[in-house]
């Protein structure tokens with residue numbers, strides 16, 4: 001597991017919830033996801049892959065699942081350095097964090113389109 | 118804050134995923150045409166078999182056009198799984214009916230991507246799609262013409278043999 005990273009470049013807040021936060025580093029052209037006790041660095045491809053992986057988890061199905069397996073999901077993203085082992089509650093929180101993040105990135109895109117075009 | 122997603126890719130993730138669906142559709146079309154070519158060949162319709170071999174190749178080039186466009190724009194092209202290709206047809210006519218259905222569904226799906234581009238004002242992808250809109254005009258025309266042969270010539274007697282012969286001559290030359 002990758003150790004928590006420390007900040008070396010200026011970060012901009014993208015989105016925050018009570019469970020986590022996402023920051024952007026313009027200089028490094030990447031994002032830092034602070035969630036489940038660690039801060040992990042994601043480039044553009046990996047962030048999209050993380051979103052895809054999290055959105056693909058069928059939360060409703062997992063809640064209805066009555067088998068005795070622990071309610072844990074492992075999110076492993078191919079070609080990225082990170083792996084998350086999360087409970088259902090954490091997955092819901094991560095999904096909320098990512099949804100907010102992408103809304104903010106979309107908003108930022110609209111601002112760039114309107115202001116700097 | 119920089120617009121990092123835009124820096125990496127000209128197309129939005131939504132357009133990218135629609136284009137990937139289209140890549141799959143074109144690959145599927147190519148395989149269906151190949152299966153139609155096989156059926157026609159096995160049943161003695163040589164001209165139609167040739168016609169479908171050519172169509173299969175065309176669909177493959179369509180697939181690659183989309184595939185390379187997505188990559189060129191900074192996106193991720195996904196090599197598609199193609200499954201569930203029908204191998205048997207009940208009649209000569211059914212082959213052409215399904216060929217037309219398939220082209221209609223491709224036209225619709227390209228219109229659907231175009232609509233999404235308009236919403237996002239993605240003029241670059243719209244311009245790219247223009248080629249395909251024109252191509253669909255030809256594709257639907259040819260498929261419809263082939264079906265019309267069944268009406269004009271009729272299937273009785275040596276009808277199907279005649280129809281097969283004429284399928285090879287179908288061409289679309291529009292000035293418009």
Ligand SMILES: [Fe+2]
Nearest residue numbers: 143176179223
């Ligand atoms: Fe096509």
Ligand SMILES: [Fe+2]
Nearest residue numbers: 146176220256
């Ligand atoms: Fe076609």
